[in-house]
Amino acid sequence: MYLHRNRSATLTKLLCNISFTRTMGGGPRTFPGGLNKWQWKRMHEKKAQEKERKLLDQEKQLYQARIRSQIRSKLDEHHQPMSNKEFRSGFAPLTANDHVKGLADRFMEEGAEDLWNEDDGSIKSTPLQTPSIGLRDRALESPVGLRKLIPNGGNRVGVKPEFGSLRPRYYSALAGRRPGREPMQKFRYRRNESSSSDSDDDGGEFEAISEERYKKPYGNENRGVRGKGGRSSFEEEESDREMGLRDRMGSPKKMMSRATLGDYDKKKERRAPKAFEDSDLSGEIELIRDELRKRSSSRDEVRRDEGETLFSQKRFDECNISPLTIKALTSAGYVRMTRVQEATLRTCLHGMDVLVKAKTGTGKSAAFLLPAIEAVIKATTSSVNQRVPPILVLILCPTRELASQIAAEANVMIKHHDGIGVQTLTGGTRFKDDQRRLESQPSQIIVATPGRLLDHIENKSGFSVRLMGLKMLILDEADHLLDLGFRKDMEEIVDCVPRQRQSLLFSATIRKEVRRISQLFLKRDHVFIDTVGFGALETHAKVKQSYVVAPHEQHFLIVHQLLKEHISQVVDYKVVMVFCTTAMMTSLMFHLLREMQMNTREMHSRKPQMYRTRISDEFRESKRLILVTSDVSARGMDYPDVTLVIQVGIPTDREHYIHRLGRTGREGKNGEGILLIAPWEEYFIDEIKDLPIKRSPAMNLDSNVKLKVDDAMLKIDNNVKEAAYHAWLGHYNSIREIGRDKTTLVELAKRFCDSIGLQKPPSLFKKTAVKMGLKNIPGIQIRK
Numbered sequence: 001m002y003l004h005r006n007r008s009a010t011l012t013k014l015l016c017n018i019s020f021t022r023t024m025g026g027g028p029r030t031f032p033g034g035l036n037k038w039q040w041k042r043m044h045e046k047k048a049q050e051k052e053r054k055l056l057d058q059e060k061q062l063y064q065a066r067i068r069s070q071i072r073s074k075l076d077e078h079h080q081p082m083s084n085k086e087f088r089s090g091f092a093p094l095t096a097n098d099h100v101k102g103l104a105d106r107f108m109e110e111g112a113e114d115l116w117n118e119d120d121g122s123i124k125s126t127p128l129q130t131p132s133i134g135l136r137d138r139a140l141e142s143p144v145g146l147r148k149l150i151p152n153g154g155n156r157v158g159v160k161p162e163f164g165s166l167r168p169r170y171y172s173a174l175a176g177r178r179p180g181r182e183p184m185q186k187f188r189y190r191r192n193e194s195s196s197s198d199s200d201d202d203g204g205e206f207e208a209i210s211e212e213r214y215k216k217p218y219g220n221e222n223r224g225v226r227g228k229g230g231r232s233s234f235e236e237e238e239s240d241r242e243m244g245l246r247d248r249m250g251s252p253k254k255m256m257s258r259a260t261l262g263d264y265d266k267k268k269e270r271r272a273p274k275a276f277e278d279s280d281l282s283g284e285i286e287l288i289r290d291e292l293r294k295r296s297s298s299r300d301e302v303r304r305d306e307g308e309t310l311f312s313q314k315r316f317d318e319c320n321i322s323p324l325t326i327k328a329l330t331s332a333g334y335v336r337m338t339r340v341q342e343a344t345l346r347t348c349l350h351g352m353d354v355l356v357k358a359k360t361g362t363g364k365s366a367a368f369l370l371p372a373i374e375a376v377i378k379a380t381t382s383s384v385n386q387r388v389p390p391i392l393v394l395i396l397c398p399t400r401e402l403a404s405q406i407a408a409e410a411n412v413m414i415k416h417h418d419g420i421g422v423q424t425l426t427g428g429t430r431f432k433d434d435q436r437r438l439e440s441q442p443s444q445i446i447v448a449t450p451g452r453l454l455d456h457i458e459n460k461s462g463f464s465v466r467l468m469g470l471k472m473l474i475l476d477e478a479d480h481l482l483d484l485g486f487r488k489d490m491e492e493i494v495d496c497v498p499r500q501r502q503s504l505l506f507s508a509t510i511r512k513e514v515r516r517i518s519q520l521f522l523k524r525d526h527v528f529i530d531t532v533g534f535g536a537l538e539t540h541a542k543v544k545q546s547y548v549v550a551p552h553e554q555h556f557l558i559v560h561q562l563l564k565e566h567i568s569q570v571v572d573y574k575v576v577m578v579f580c581t582t583a584m585m586t587s588l589m590f591h592l593l594r595e596m597q598m599n600t601r602e603m604h605s606r607k608p609q610m611y612r613t614r615i616s617d618e619f620r621e622s623k624r625l626i627l628v629t630s631d632v633s634a635r636g637m638d639y640p641d642v643t644l645v646i647q648v649g650i651p652t653d654r655e656h657y658i659h660r661l662g663r664t665g666r667e668g669k670n671g672e673g674i675l676l677i678a679p680w681e682e683y684f685i686d687e688i689k690d691l692p693i694k695r696s697p698a699m700n701l702d703s704n705v706k707l708k709v710d711d712a713m714l715k716i717d718n719n720v721k722e723a724a725y726h727a728w729l730g731h732y733n734s735i736r737e738i739g740r741d742k743t744t745l746v747e748l749a750k751r752f753c754d755s756i757g758l759q760k761p762p763s764l765f766k767k768t769a770v771k772m773g774l775k776n777i778p779g780i781q782i783r784k
């Protein structure tokens with residue numbers, strides 16, 4: 001009965017939708033089966049979820065099977081015959097030796113890299129020439145050697161396994177099925193919560209867990225609600241932040257959509273330090289630790305040296321790429337490969353999926369464009385002539401300017417290849433123009449932003465059919481594209497391209513969560529190429545970094561002073577970039593600097609695309625120009641010879657900091673970065689404390705300049721200031737550290753309001769105030 005009522009309600013809804021579609025005339029399109037756009041989308045979403053669930057189940061089974069077979073073979077090799085009682089009970093109690101052996105074998109055997117997590121370091125980084133560091137080192141060359149240093153291969157009685165740090169899945173493997181046993185019983189080690197974490201004995205115990213319970217982490221119940229629906233893009237993200245509707249906690253670092261990712265997003269617990277109780281062994285253990293420390297520090301030195309050299313010895317003409325491409329590269333001044341290009345090209349040309357991490361400004365774009373062009377050449381020579389060529393390479397990136405930049409670089413490389421074309425599909429341009437270009441000169445390489453690409457996919461223009469021939473999918477700034485803001489779009493896109501494809505994911509920063517999520521886009525046997533190196537500096541040593549702490553109300557004055565100082569010191573300065581937190585704050589900063597007669601341009605999502613393109617081109621070509629920008633310019637933009645990057649206010653996260661800073665010091669050049677923060681924003685320094693960033697002493701502010709700034713501020717239109725106030729409030733309200741304490745936030749906003757010369761805080765719409773949790777906070781004006 002209920003079902004029937006439900007079904008008829010759905011039917012009525014469907015009919016309403018259809019009649020709505022009709023009455024709108026020329027409105028939403030209908031899709032095969034008479035489905036409207038949203039039903040079509042929902043259907044695809046469901047399919048994607050289904051697919052991903054299967055994938056996870058499959059992975060889980062494979063993982064368990066592998067562990068079981070490993071353990072079984074170990075036990076067959078080394079175990080004493082079990083007692084009858086043990087045999088009957090279905091499992092044998094594992095000795096401490098078995099645990100240690102299990103661990104060692106698990107992590108040291110060939111193929112074990114699949115079992116590693118990010119805490120263990122990079123899986124396959126570029127081979128490094130490690131200097132010889134003594135005889136003992138040779139024993140450490142291989143994992144087996146390391147074990148040899150421990151008498152009896154490490155199987156000493158009394159060695160206590162690191163129980164507390166082991167995850168349930170490991171125990172299930174250890175207590176796994178033996179021939180002829182059933183049902184399979186799994187065990188979880190229950191830690192005694194009350195005991196200290198670093199104590200050797202945590203007083204925990206094993207508990208049996210049912211098959212059902214064991215399945216739980218992979219089950220549906222763990223799946224959360226999808227992220228923000230609808231089309232997402234960097235531009236929307238920026239305006240959302242201004243409205244304060246995008247919680248910083250919503251950044252994938254703090255909270256990510258679990259809808260289709262199951263446990264991929266889940267942070268794995270860091271493995272606790274090993275705890276040994278056998279005193280006989282401690283000397284030897286210390287010896288090994290010592291050697292490992294020495295070895296890792298000398299490796300780091302080599303890495304640091306290598307990391308700072310941009311170019312490798314290898315030339316492009318020594319590689320297996322088309323002579324026509326080499327000709328174009330040579331005329332563009334590309335003769336030797338950069339390190340990331342050398343490290344990745346061969347693997348990419350072999351058709352492997354890769355996830356690549358390399359510092360900013362080291363030539364990642366060419367690293368993925370070269371294999372992309374080769375893929376097109378290969379596919380076009382082997383296929384018969386088609387009237388409309390399929391899209392063979394799809395490059396996705398987060399911003400429009402970056403898409404244009406990549407397309408421009410690709411165009412340089414295919415200059416001598418007749419019949420290969422590149423086209424961009426990005427927001428901010430007329431959809432119809434895109435379609436016309438797609439029809440008149442269909443290109444094999446498409447560079448797109450996710451939102452506009454989906455618009456084309458959903459349009460019945462044969463675009464999806466063209467995508468069916470896709471050979472290569474490339475994600476530039478992959479970690480950002482896999483972020484919450486883009487994730488849903490990315491999942492939809494991946495659903496519309498063939499499974500049999502090569503995927504290349506590139507970025508300067510790859511968090512461990514992103515590495516997990518990236519598995520959904522990459523084949524299982526993908527290669528992770530990290531030219532930075534685990535634990536090595538993620539920024540360039542040639543870029544001087546410092547931070548200034550000062551109250552918000554002094555920030556405009558300080559920016560002005562920093563710029564003046566820089567301009568006077570670097571006489572032939574080329575360009576300086578000032579990153580602000582939101583589009584409206586960017587606009588206010590731009591207006592102020594312009595009022596103070598500085599040669600500035602502004603760039604943010606609220607500007608029309610034509611303007612953005614013009615400014616981007618001008619900035620690329622110019623010297624002695626200041627670009628005030630929001631995060632639309634933070635990633636990938638290759639403006640040559642930027643001498644200084646100023647970041648005003650804390651960036652969204654560590655990765656944003658690195659990418660913004662990466663606009664300077666490109667191609668191995670020098671650069672400088674200054675982060676300007678308020679005292680309560682100082683907590684952020686903790687996130688980047690491993691970087692060589694130093695606190696600058698408090699600045700002496702010129703009182704005359706202060707008067708000039710105040711004066712200039714008075715000349716700025718109140719609308720700009722009010723928008724900036726709202727943006728300020730929205731942005732900081734979304735920051736967990738401050739947004740929770742609404743009263744303090746409103747007080748700080750009031751001070752900001754005074755500093756920009758507003759008489760009283762501008763009012764908020766009631767709906768916005770409610771959404772921001774500010775409705776009843778003293779000091780908040782509600783619009784009548």
Ligand SMILES: Nc1ncnc2c1ncn2[C@@H]1O[C@H](COP(=O)(O)OP(=O)(O)OP(=O)(O)O)[C@@H](O)[C@H]1O
Binds near residue numbers: 338
């Ligand atoms: N082999 C090469 N020889 C000479 N110049 C190169 C070479 N490879 C890349 N470049 C130049 O280096 C600059 C930086 O390259 P690119 O923009 O690809 O860096 P990136 O690693 O993608 O940076 P980001 O992480 O900021 O996106 C560009 O101006 C590019 O033209």
